[in-house]
């Protein structure tokens with residue numbers, strides 16, 4: 001179990017991050033939720049984490065594209081819980097456009113959220129982990145940390161960057177009881193993905209099945225979406241004592257995408 005541990009999961013009001021928060025709560029960790037959304041919906045999710053077994057929970061709505069906001073989030077978390085034992089850098093966003101039309105502000109925001117935010121949370125969490133001689137850092141990367149797709153310059157650059165950050169920090173803290181790993185999902189079934197289906201069906205004159213197999217899962221040989229629960233199971237393994245032998249690794253969970 002994770003009782004006595006405190007986990008901060010960025011981008012945990014939705015999708016993969018929320019599933020990781022639930023998995024950790026069920027093992028008895030204190031949970032710091034972070035992200036945006038409807039306040040009542042977030043409060044319901046927070047209460048659900050308590051029902052699952054999290055002794056203490058708190059919600060951060062800090063915008064992680066802003067270094068000052070990250071410093072505030074980390075300062076408040078350390079003041080409330082004393083330490084952040086498990087740090088999951090998961091918040092992320094996407095924008096799709098060709099390089100010569102890529103909006104400069106989108107590039108800056110995606111690099112800030114998908115890459116630079118992890119630099120800040122890690123540099124601020126590591127001293128406490130070193131003091132305890134135990135820590136877990138898990139970065140949600142992507143198949144796009146290993147391979148590219150057209151029109152996703154900022155996302156692919158940021159995800160390749162977080163793969164490098166993961167390896168570098170893993171080497172630096174290898175003797176301190178701290179592991180640093182990335183999980184690289186392919187297409188994961190989230191409301192975000194599901195909501196794209198009707199529009200794509202209409203725009204391209206395709207059936208639901210055609211959109212799923214030939215558009216969304218074109219690169220995923222299993223023709224199955226990865227589930228948020230599957231990603232959360234890996235995040236739980238990496239956070240556990242059984243995971244202590246793994247560090248500096250980028251674990252693919254992509255239905256065979258990057259085997260091609």
Ligand code: NAD
Nearest residue numbers: 011012013014015016035036063064090091092142187188
């Ligand atoms: P999601 O959109 O469901 O969740 C994103 C979370 O990040 C939300 O909680 C949102 O509120 C939060 N967030 C967004 N902007 C933020 C900001 N500026 N500051 C703080 N929080 C912010 O997405 P998801 O599909 O669960 O993705 C989570 C991670 O997994 C991302 O890093 C994404 O790149 C990665 N990923 C997703 C897939 C997929 O197919 N869904 C595949 C590979 C990797």
